[in-house]
Every structure is written in structure tokens, then in C-alpha cells.
Amino acid sequence: MAALPPNPVPVAYQGGTPAVPVWLNKGDNAWQMISATLVGLQSVPGLVILYGSIVKKKWAVNSAFMALYAFAAVVLCWVIWGYKMSFGHKLLPFWGKAGPALGQKYLVNQALLPATTQFYDDGRVETAMVTPFYPMASMVWFQCVFAGITLVILAGSVLGRMSFKAWMAFVPLWLTFCYTVGAFSLWGGGFLFHWGVMDYSGGYVIHLSSGIAGFTAAYWVGPRSKKDRERFPPNNVLLMLAGAGLLWMGWAGFNGGDPYSANVDSSMAVLNTNICAATSLLVWTWLDVIFFKKPSVIGAVQGMITGLVSITPGAGLVQGWAAIVFGILSGSVPWFTMMIVHKRWSLLQHIDDTLGVFHTHAIAGILGGVLTGLFAEPQLCAMFLPVVNSKGGVYGGSGGIQILKQLAGGAFIIGWNLVVTSIICVAINLIVPLRMTEEQLMIGDDAVHGEEAYALWGDGEKYDSTRHGQYSDDTSHNKASIGATQVV
Numbered sequence: 001m002a003a004l005p006p007n008p009v010p011v012a013y014q015g016g017t018p019a020v021p022v023w024l025n026k027g028d029n030a031w032q033m034i035s036a037t038l039v040g041l042q043s044v045p046g047l048v049i050l051y052g053s054i055v056k057k058k059w060a061v062n063s064a065f066m067a068l069y070a071f072a073a074v075v076l077c078w079v080i081w082g083y084k085m086s087f088g089h090k091l092l093p094f095w096g097k098a099g100p101a102l103g104q105k106y107l108v109n110q111a112l113l114p115a116t117t118q119f120y121d122d123g124r125v126e127t128a129m130v131t132p133f134y135p136m137a138s139m140v141w142f143q144c145v146f147a148g149i150t151l152v153i154l155a156g157s158v159l160g161r162m163s164f165k166a167w168m169a170f171v172p173l174w175l176t177f178c179y180t181v182g183a184f185s186l187w188g189g190g191f192l193f194h195w196g197v198m199d200y201s202g203g204y205v206i207h208l209s210s211g212i213a214g215f216t217a218a219y220w221v222g223p224r225s226k227k228d229r230e231r232f233p234p235n236n237v238l239l240m241l242a243g244a245g246l247l248w249m250g251w252a253g254f255n256g257g258d259p260y261s262a263n264v265d266s267s268m269a270v271l272n273t274n275i276c277a278a279t280s281l282l283v284w285t286w287l288d289v290i291f292f293k294k295p296s297v298i299g300a301v302q303g304m305i306t307g308l309v310s311i312t313p314g315a316g317l318v319q320g321w322a323a324i325v326f327g328i329l330s331g332s333v334p335w336f337t338m339m340i341v342h343k344r345w346s347l348l349q350h351i352d353d354t355l356g357v358f359h360t361h362a363i364a365g366i367l368g369g370v371l372t373g374l375f376a377e378p379q380l381c382a383m384f385l386p387v388v389n390s391k392g393g394v395y396g397g398s399g400g401i402q403i404l405k406q407l408a409g410g411a412f413i414i415g416w417n418l419v420v421t422s423i424i425c426v427a428i429n430l431i432v433p434l435r436m437t438e439e440q441l442m443i444g445d446d447a448v449h450g451e452e453a454y455a456l457w458g459d460g461e462k463y464d465s466t467r468h469g470q471y472s473d474d475t476s477h478n479k480a481s482i483g484a485t486q487v488v
Contacts, residue, residue, distance in 0.1 A: 023110045025133035028261045032138045035257025039145040042250035043071045043152045050243025057235035058444025060453035063159045070151040073171045078144045086183035090115045093191040096184045101140045111139035115189025118386035127386040132260040150206045156355035157214025160224045166434045173424045196387035197409035201258040203313025203368045204413045211362025213421040220425035221434045223352035225441045244301045255315035265383040269316035272323040279327025280307025306330040309364035314372030322375040334359045366410045373406035
């Protein structure tokens with residue numbers, strides 16, 4: 001009998017081989033990698049562009065570079081020790097055991113989150129361990145981009161005066177001692193996860209933590225220069241909109257990827273995300289028109305962001321009509337705290353939060369968390385949450401307890417980030433100043449990096465220090481630039 005010819009299909013496509021194991025769902029894996037890419041694009045180039053254009057011209061390079069550096073630094077820290085601290089085996093009720101996620105034998109096996117098995121009080125399994133149908137490599141990268149964007153968001157609070165060297169130290173320390181705690185506690189199988197606190201995609205882990213930590217860091221770094229606080233116009237509003245657009249569209253991966261599957265709950269999350277963002281943008285703009293007589297495009301972007309943030313903890317857990325309610329409140333409550341309360345409360349005025357991250361992320365994040373505890377729909381909860389019979393307050397029964405759980409979970413994230421971020425800032429300041437020198441604060445990008453964002457001066461006019469006597473914006477400067485832009 002003649003031997004059978006070899007399989008003409010390349011091994012990379014054959015089922016049941018190491019390249020295509022029986023547990024692999026190609027659709028889920030493709031969506032997870034696409035979602036991770038979309039979230040990565042929110043940071044690079046999304047927030048890099050947004051930060052570089054929404055700030056005063058003399059800080060464009062520094063602001064964009066802080067975002068870019070943070071993302072790159074997080075990637076390396078994440079795979080060496082951060083991932084397993086967030087999603088590995090339990091070390092403490094709020095922390096996983098540190099370790100690398102780099103070996104082939106670890107990364108090509110089926111993804112699993114070992115601390116996520118949910119038990120009843122009598123020891124029976126309530127919900128099995130999270131084991132998505134794709135390799136660990138996809139999970140590690142997906143969670144990495146979330147960690148990266150958290151540090152990028154945080155940077156928005158300290159733009160325009162934090163020393164870049166201090167930022168280089170801050171990023172790995174904050175990732176290690178703050179982000180991993182929130183991620184394990186709420187997502188990786190920590191005490192808040194098993195207690196049933198709802199955070200679908202990072203309203204607490206990402207937005208509340210970055211907003212509180214950014215506000216705290218802004219206190220320790222100190223304010224921008226008096227001149228910058230008085231006048232800080234964006235250097236390119238249209239480019240800012242490009243960055244904002246990447247942020248909005250990228251949120252499909254941000255919320256749509258968190259069921260760890262391309263399933264119906266993922267579709268609900270994506271739709272709700274866009275409903276809430278659009279509603280919030282419109283409400284913020286209407287409020288600007290009603291109270292300040294002018295529609296502000298920067299205000300519209302802020303409203304868009306608060307909508308995206310507030311729906312994040314409940315994106316796949318609430319109905320479409322509830323997403324509109326989220327949007328109405330996320331477009332009005334942070335607007336009120338930013339435009340009214342901030343101007344009347346001396347504490348908020350004293351702490352210079354450059355881009356208002358406290359309002360757009362911390363306030364919107366805790367708001368979304370509480371609203372999730374109110375509107376989480378039972379059938380949608382059953383598709384995603386480890387605690388059976390979870391539901392929001394409007395659905396009666398035990399739902400009222402959920403609101404208290406949401407408040408308690410938020411309080412833990414606020415307290416931890418307030419204390420630990422302060423410790424990190426104080427420790428760094430003992431080694432390297434948190435704040436730039438007065439000369440750097442006066443000059444900006446050229447003094448810090450030897451580079452400027454624009455080779456042109458004014459409206460299409462080449463900058464000539466011998467004739468103009470002014471540097472970036474309206475800043476006096478008496479020496480020629482050494483930046484690369486002078487080569488152009």
C-alpha cells in the first residue's frame with residue numbers, strides 16, 4: 001500500500017498542531033489582538049498627539065515625549081514583573097506574585113488568570129477560572145496597553161513643569177506600587193474582584209487611579225510658572241482633534257476587548273461606549289453655550305473624554321438607555337466640578353492639574369462606577385461577572401448593596417493612590433528634583449530637550465533669534481537654539 005502524501009497545508013494553519021492548538025479560537029484571538037492595538041493607538045499616537053497640541057507651544061515636545069516615554073517604559077516593566085503582579089498567582093488579597101512573562105512555554109499556552117476562581121462560602125465553585133481561548137501572549141499584551149495608557153493619562157496632570165528625569169523614575173515606581181494593586185484587586189482575582197465590585201474595563205483601575213494619582217503628583221511637583229498658568233493656549237486645536245478622534249475610536253478596543261472574547265457582551269460594550277461618548281459631548285457643549293455663550297471645541301473634547309470614562313466601568317453591564325443617562329451625567333457633573341466648583345474651591349485652585357485629569361478621569365470614573373452599581377442589568381452581569389445574581393440597584397433585591405460595594409471599591413482606590421503616590425513623589429525628590437529649574441520653566445522645550453516642535457516662527461515666518469528677541473510664545477530668550485529644528 002502506497003504511503004499517504006504529506007499534508008499540503010502548512011503547519012501554521014493545521015488544527016491540533018502547536019501553532020493552532022485545539023483550544024484556540026481564532027476569532028477571539030484576532031479580536032483580542034485588534035483590541036490591544038486599538039488601545040495602544042489611543043496612547044501612541046493618540047494621546048501623544050493630543051498632549052503635544054493641547055499645551056502651550058513651548059511645551060509641545062516635552063508633553064508629547066512624556067507620554068511616549070511612559071508607554072515604552074511600561075512595556076518593559078510589564079513583561080519583566082508587572083503582569084504577574086496584576087494577573088498572576090495571589091501573594092496578598094490585593095497583590096499578585098511578581099515574575100517575568102517572557103518565556104515561550106508560558107506565552108504560547110492557553111491564557112488563564114489563576115486567582116479568578118470564584119467559590120461559594122461552603123467551598124463549591126461558583127464561577128470557574130477565567131481561561132480565554134487564546135494564548136497568554138495575547139493576554140499579556142492586551143493588559144499591557146491598559147497599564148501604559150494609565151501612566152499616559154496621569155502625565156496630563158503634571159505637564160509643563162515636572163522634571164523629565166523625575167518622570168523616568170516615577171513611571172516604573174507608580175506602575176509597580178499603584179497600578180498593579182488596583183489591577184489585581186479588581187481584575188486579577190483580588191479581594192474586590194471576589195467581593196463583586198464592578199469595573200468592566202477600568203473606570204477604577206485606570207481612570208480613578210490616574211486621576212487621583214495625577215492630582216496628588218501635581219501637588220508634590222508644584223504649579224506651572226505664573227506666566228504659564230495665566231496663559232496656556234493650545235498650539236494646534238485641529239491636531240488636538242486628531243488625537244481626540246484616535247482616543248474615541250480606540251475605545252472600541254478599550255471596552256470591547258474586556259469580555260476576553262468576541263461575544264455579544266463585547267458588542268453591547270462597544271455600542272454603549274459610543275452612545276455615552278456622543279451624549280456627553282453634546283451635553284458639555286450645550287452647557288458651554290448656555291452659560292458661557294460660546295461652544296468650545298476643547299470643551300467638546302473634555303465632554304467626549306468624560307463620557308468615555310464614565311461608561312467604562314459599566315460598558316457591557318448596562319442597557320442602551322442607561323448609556324444615555326450615563327452620558328447626560330458625565331457631560332454635566334464633571335463640567336460642574338471643572339467650570340464652577342474648581343473656580344470657587346481654593347484647594348482645587350492651589351493644585352495645578354494641567355489638563356484637569358482630576359475632573360475628566362477621577363470624577364468621571366467614580367461617577368461611572370456608582371452609576372454602574374445603580375444600572376447594571378442582571379442578564380448582562382451574568383455574561384461577565386464572577387459573582388452570580390449580580391445586579392444594579394434599580395433592579396431591586398440585593399441590588400442596593402451593589403452601590404455600597406462600588407463606593408467602597410472606589411474609596412480603596414482613592415486612598416491607596418493618594419498615600420502611595422505621595423510616598424513615591426517624596427522618595428524621588430530625595431534623589432532628583434521633581435520640578436524643573438526656573439530657567440527650564442521659562443524657556444520650555446529647547447532648555448529641556450534641545451528641540452522645538454515647530455521650525456517656523458509665528459505665521460509661516462522662520463525664527464531668527466537675532467531679530468525676534470522672543471522665544472516660544474511670549475517668552476524672553478537671549479541665546480540661539482541648539483535644537484534639531486535649527487538644522488532645517
